[in-house]
Amino acid sequence: xxxxxxxxxxxxxxxxxxxxxxxxxxxxxxxxxxxxxxxxxxxxxxxxxxxxxxxxxxxxxxxxxxxxxxxxxxxxxxxxxxxxxxxxxxxxxxxxxxxxxxxxxxxxxxxxxxxxxxxxxxxxxxxxxxxxxxxxxxxxxxxxxxxxxxxxxxxxxxxxxxxxxxxxxxxxxxxxxxxxxxxxxxxxxxxxxxxxxxxxxxxxxxxxxxxxxxxxxxxxxxxxxxxxxxxxxxxxxxxxxxxxxxxxxxxxxxxxxxxxxxxxxxxxxxxxxxxxxxxxxxxxxxxxxxxxxxxxxxxxxxxxxxxxxxxxxxxxxxxx
Amino acid sequence: xxxxxxxxxxxxxxxxxxxxxxxxxxxxxxxxxxxxxxxxxxxxxxxxxxxxxxxxxxxxxxxxxxxxxxxxxxxxxxxxxxxxxxxxxxxxxxxxxxxxxxxxxxxxxxxxxxxxxxxxxxxxxxxxxxxxxxxxxxxxxxxxxxxxxxxxxxxxxxxxxxxxxxxxxxxxxxxxxxxxxxxxxxxxxxxxxxxxxxxxxxxxxxxxxxxxxxxxxxxxxxxxxxxxxxxxxxxxxxxxxxxxxxxxxxxxxxxxxxxxxxxxxxxxxxxxxxxxxxxxxxxxxxxxxxxxxxxxxxxxxxxxxxxxxxxxxxxxxxxxxxxxxxxxxxxxxxxxxxxxx
Numbered sequence: 020x021x022x023x024x025x026x027x028x029x030x031x032x033x034x035x036x037x038x039x040x041x042x043x044x045x046x047x048x049x050x051x052x053x054x055x056x057x058x059x060x061x062x063x064x065x066x067x068x069x070x071x072x073x074x075x076x077x078x079x080x081x082x083x084x085x086x087x088x089x090x091x092x093x094x095x096x097x098x099x100x101x102x103x104x105x106x107x108x109x110x111x112x113x114x115x116x117x118x119x120x121x122x123x124x125x126x127x128x129x130x131x132x133x134x135x136x137x138x139x140x141x142x143x144x145x146x147x148x149x150x151x152x153x154x155x156x157x158x159x160x161x162x163x164x165x166x167x168x169x170x171x172x173x174x175x176x177x178x179x180x181x182x183x184x185x186x187x188x189x190x191x192x193x194x195x196x197x198x199x200x201x202x203x204x205x206x207x208x209x210x211x212x213x214x215x216x217x218x219x220x221x222x223x224x225x226x227x228x229x230x231x232x233x234x235x236x237x238x239x240x241x242x243x244x245x246x247x248x249x250x251x252x253x254x255x256x257x258x259x260x261x262x263x264x265x266x267x268x269x270x271x272x273x274x275x276x277x278x279x280x281x282x283x284x285x286x287x288x289x290x291x292x293x294x295x296x297x298x299x300x301x302x303x304x305x306x307x308x309x310x311x312x313x314x315x316x317x318x319x320x321x322x323x324x325x326x327x328x329x330x331x332x333x334x335x336x337x338x339x
Numbered sequence: 340x341x342x343x344x345x346x347x348x349x350x351x352x353x354x355x356x357x358x359x360x361x362x363x364x365x366x367x368x369x370x371x372x373x374x375x376x377x378x379x380x381x382x383x384x385x386x387x388x389x390x391x392x393x394x395x396x397x398x399x400x401x402x403x404x405x406x407x408x409x410x411x412x413x414x415x416x417x418x419x420x421x422x423x424x425x426x427x428x429x430x431x432x433x434x435x436x437x438x439x440x441x442x443x444x445x446x447x448x449x450x451x452x453x454x455x456x457x458x459x460x461x462x463x464x465x466x467x468x469x470x471x472x473x474x475x476x477x478x479x480x481x482x483x484x485x486x487x488x489x490x491x492x493x494x495x496x497x498x499x500x501x502x503x504x505x506x507x508x509x510x511x512x513x514x515x516x517x518x519x520x521x522x523x524x525x526x527x528x529x530x531x532x533x534x535x536x537x538x539x540x541x542x543x544x545x546x547x548x549x550x551x552x553x554x555x556x557x558x559x560x561x562x563x564x565x566x567x568x569x570x571x572x573x574x575x576x577x578x579x580x581x582x583x584x585x586x587x588x589x590x591x592x593x594x595x596x597x598x599x600x601x602x603x604x605x606x607x608x609x610x611x612x613x614x615x616x617x618x619x620x621x622x623x624x625x626x627x628x629x630x631x632x633x634x635x636x637x638x639x640x641x642x643x644x645x646x647x648x649x650x651x652x653x654x655x656x657x658x659x660x661x662x663x664x665x666x667x668x669x670x671x672x673x674x675x676x677x678x679x680x
Contacts (some may be wrong), residue, residue: 061561118581163609175424203397203564203606204623206608207620230608235609235611236616237615256612259611270536273537273540274610275540275565275566275568276565276609277565277609278614280568282569284544284547291505291507305535
């Protein structure tokens, strides 16, 4: 097990009181696999991984255990984490422009990582950076090396971000909505790149997204989050063919598909995504669930094993 | 138009002819001047009453500019927009006012398009205040409450402010504001892109339901080909300010003939792991060229797998290849034959 997360809870202290963004979640990532994480805004999908990276906002705090390669990393100091972040695991974000320093040339931003973490000489750092820019498919990398971030297009910037994240050959890449800000033809390029790098470098990937299509193409396993909890965990095929949680099923059915010529009314999940400050006493999905019955009202369902590699958090025995 | 029981040729409600929207861009240097950024560069189409035209394309293709140009929210550089027999292209703000009752718009960012200091009752009532000042306050409130009810907002929330609502509810407010004048055409500019997946379906069903109830025509602008397929009768694919393919829904998705349309459709991920992992995908190389310096000839040639000399020399015209199917490509037959999707 490369990453093992146990009882992770993330809380934020706000003016309106405490908000529990991630509520006691457990999951793991095996070496080399791709784990897809699906959820809507406020599901806790991003905050869970920011907690793991030690990148929470100042008013946030995380509890639980996170083992990376057997070592507990939750709560390490900034300095200790700096020796791991970017080296053992990296994270890329939705908007590449806000993650790159606009005042620094790409060359400096990239070589800095290498001299800082691996003590490479200037010459070696330049060579390795150029190799990676080639690897992620930036044409004329040499010429573009000394450019500033604003001189790149959105897709190229995301490639630069990925190249930077891979400089030290991390064992795990966490990609948070890596293609949401990109056009669909560029998205196809980036997804292909992530898939290729995953297998070539035998790197594990966590792919956080709201787009089930993206998950279908890339992931081996999927976890679905809702209201700060994991509601379903399954191998990708099983989840898409036979979702077991009413929320996963509703999500799949409410998406119009490009290969579907039907134009009847779409299935809809009624209501709104949950307000984390006013979660129901029982299951967070209850106001939107058509199958809700008495036990759902006052008891939060646990995430239980339903077969060798499937888990769900729902009081229903089986989804009709 | 109402004379015959069945009119053989349907008159379009809206005809757009060769419209161009150019933005002047300042160039730097000693001999500085302005050069035109051709955001929309000669687009034609007709829209029937009750019809939905989907406009798809990637960022920077001019789809939003087109929508705003049609509504005269941006100044046209050239071309005609004929709305129910009247050319409204180039009309002044004041002259446009009488048409605004019939032509409305829904914006992408639901919260940003609502004034945070107005109650939602006032926001939805504002078009009535402007266009029907003779209405009494009670009549206005009643109409607003009826419309709120129709779009799925509780009428008792009439005195709340936009920040008290979620994204999906804010978009319902935007829809109510556009619908309150009972318009004939609504331009929907990416109305669901900012919303969560489970909320997108709600808003799409709402818009479709309103269209059926009121016989609305829609211009539905989106980058999401799945949603456009679901909601449109006909679809126009834009690339760098040019229409490259226009076809009815079925034809466009079953038999796309422009290499760009083919690539675009093949790039959309399908939520089915078996299909998605087995799928052959046309991955386009490179990025969109700068609209300040568009390629000569065909605008798509720099990324086109079929491009050759002719494409650089001569710009392909949008040609009719079937009733209800137009494509702008010199080699569309070849593209059609070797289609992999």
